[in-house]
Amino acid sequence: MPSLYVHVPFCVKKCNYCAFYSEPLQRSKVEGYLTSLNREADLRQQKVQEGMSTLFIGGGTPTALNEEELDTLLSIINSNFKFKDSAEKTMEANPGTLTTEKLQTLRKQGINRVSLGVQSLNDDLLRQIGRIHRSEEVKDAVRLIREAGFKNLNLDLMFGLPGQNLADWRDTLEETLRIRPEHISVYGLMVEEGTPIALNKELIANLPDDDTQAELYHLTREILGKAGYQHYEISNYALPGYECQHNLGYWRRMEYLGIGPGAVSCLKNRRFKNFEDIFLYEKMLSKWELPVDSKENEFLSKREQMVELLILGLRLKDGINLPQFKNEYGADLFELYPAVLERYLKAGVLRIEDGSLLLKPEYWFVANGVLQEFV
Structure with a gap:
């Protein structure tokens, strides 16, 4: 039974380190995207009649959509794909884009896990990497998530940021533990070619050296381990029973289907990717053709x-x-x-x-x- 990934390519503002496919949020583009996504879901569901094991909605920033758009998005998914009753269903969210009404819509439509893109709880570092939120908005978002009844929360954190030191990182980790999410993902900053951070010589010169990055990583293991989090994958920590089932599927080489522009699939050992271009994506689906990039289509030996x-x-x-x-x-x-x-x-x-x-x-x-x- 494959897992399902849905790519929502819209962001309020693209972060300085991000190399994922995204588009500036424009309401006129969202309508065309949802129409095309519905067509792709209709075409794809015919190949996965056995149902889906898990759901992960990422981006972009899915919660940049308004309440009505989110409801439409989730209705498209639920009307085209079957899930087992206990399926983990995750939506990525950013602080500053959540409201009580949006969270109620997610709950009503079956989302049971929220992955919150925090990265740091140091406001100066958040500004440097181009995040639109500040640390106080993280706390507001977590309060709203808990009040809405979500009992499975992940926080994404990032170490190795320009100018970051052990004291900054320790503060972020300790503040994260006060929030007590069920799951914490901790990634080292990857400087991707062509991103704003890669083109900024001052920021590049201020990156922590390899020894400092190793200290940041091992400090994470020490602090989260003492707090009861199991380090079950290189970049992921969970309280017992809260390991991310969707990502475990990737690491165990289970099948997965991706829909939306730029989404990747691997079914029956064929890996293929949709066009990273919302115009081409919509153009092909307007003719009821699958939007697969022929250059990104391979059979794995x-x-x-x-x-x-x-x-x-x-x-x-x-x-x-x-x-x-x-x-x-x-x-x-x-x-x-x-x-x-x-x-x-x-x-x-x-x-x-x-x-x-x-x-x-x-x-x-x-x-x-x-x-x-x-x-």
């Missing part, structure tokens, strides 16, 4: 599938179950990468425990350097 599972699985605390891997692919992982695995096992970077291959947590901060050897 068996070896590519195995490599992908290896790279994604080692991000998880539970690692890769070796008997399951062999049963799934008819291949022994140690026959595929004998030299690399032996070297990292001897060095204590990897270990085998209860039949699973694990990347030791103390090496998670440098995981990309390890994982790229399997590409």
Whole structure:
């Protein structure tokens, strides 16, 4: 049973670090987007009659839509796709874009998890990275979310920001713990080519060095771990029972369907992506044609599938179950990468425990350097 991702490409203002596809919010564009999304959902649902395991609505900023638009968006999803009764259904939100009425609409339409884009609780750092909210608005948003009855809240945080130091980051983490969300995602800043932050020499010169970034990462593990959060994936922490089921599906290489401009799907080992262009997206769907970019359409070979599972699985605390891997692919992982695995096992970077291959947590901060050897 695949998961469903819905891309809402509108933002009030694009953040200085963001490389995801988005468009400036214009009410006239939203109407055309929703009409086209309904058509795509109608075409796609015919291929996923078994239903969807989870829902994640991201962007962009989905909650930049008004109450009526959100209601239409969720009606499109619910009328075209079936979900199991206990399905996790997440919507991304930004502080400053939430109201009681919007949250009531989300609840009425079955959303049961909110992922709030906070990034920092330091107002100076928020200004530097182009966020439209300030720390006080985070607290207001959390109050509204809780008053609306949501019992599953994620906060997105970001470390490695220009000028950020250990004291700033500790303050953000401690303030986050006072909020006590069920889930916390913690990402290191990625400076993407062409983004405003990448073009700002002053900000680039003020980025924390590698040693400081490592200290920020390990401080996160220490503080959140002591507070009862389980570090179940390189960038994710959860109170027991609140791990993000949608993202676990990605890391375990489960199938997923993406709809909306720029959305990516992987079904029956074919990965394809919709056009990152709302005009082309709407033009194709006006003719009832699927808006897939032919340049972003590939079939994954068996070896590519195995490599992908290896790279994604080692991000998880539970690692890769070796008997399951062999049963799934008819291949022994140690026959595929004998030299690399032996070297990292001897060095204590990897270990085998209860039949699973694990990347030791103390090496998670440098995981990309390890994982790229399997590409």
